[in-house]
Amino acid sequence: MAVCFIAIPNFGRLSQDVPWGRPSWVSLGGTCGAARLLQRRLSNTTVRFHGKWKVNMGAVEHTLFAFMVGLTACGLAGSVMELISGRRLAFVEPYVSPAHVLRSLFATACAGPLMFANEALDAWWQSRISASALISCGCTATVWALALGVVLIDIASRAGILLGLADFSA
Template identity: 40%
Template sequence: MKAESTAFTSGSPSISACFMPVILRLARQLYPNGTVAGGMALASCLPDRLCVSYGKWTVNMNGLQLALFAFLAGLTFAGLAGSALELLFQRPVSLGMPFVSPDRVLRSLGFTLLAGPLMLANEALAAWRIGRIGLSLLAVCTGGACLWACAAGILILELAFCLAGLLG
């Protein structure tokens, strides 16, 4: 199979195809000589070398590890920012006042950028507890919060690597 045909399914790019160039660039910045401290070599950009076969299953471990690292970085950052906002405002973070308001749009965007996954998770759990949403919608909101945390983690790691490159 060609590399171009694996990146698209039914005409739309998959999530892994969108994040893979960023993840590979992060891998090259983390390990510039191409090896990890334990001696494991990083795979090249070709899809047939990125995947490891285990019987019927084919797993991209290097990309999976970096995506998990980005997810955990975003989740950690959202948790720290959410805890700081909760300490500052003395109430749980949510997608309502005082965190999100139409009067202060830039402040609202900053707060949702910092603690958005935690805000979404808090709102979904509160709605599920009082019975406004079902379990399936709670799962969709949880998946959205996880994707949001992964995207925020990629952004945070990219900013960290850019700042590290500027500082030396």
């Protein structure tokens, strides 16, 4: 049973008693009346309430979704490449080679964040880079996975529109 606190001026009294024994500023209905009204009026946005603050979570949710799409694509591509070749994922042959530039570009674009993270962890375990450099590599791999997710979502939405499968206009 959720409790929602509503700020009601009570003119110096700590609480107002109501017939069923709870103060008037405590509602046991799960959501406040003001929150219900705001939810009805803003039905197309995601709104969370934290005290008196209103937080719109739309941009955060879209960013996390794009990151998870990129991370999933990266993990799937990296796992398939490791299963096919039988070698650990890194920026070396057979994944990256000057003889097969397009294949190397595709492999690096899709599984690059994992390749980069593997190389950074190897360098850190062999004491070739510091902990701050490892953190920097981790942040770069995270941003790379986010960018990959944005690109994949854009490609999927454009392909869906071109094929007429869905209407993504908002």
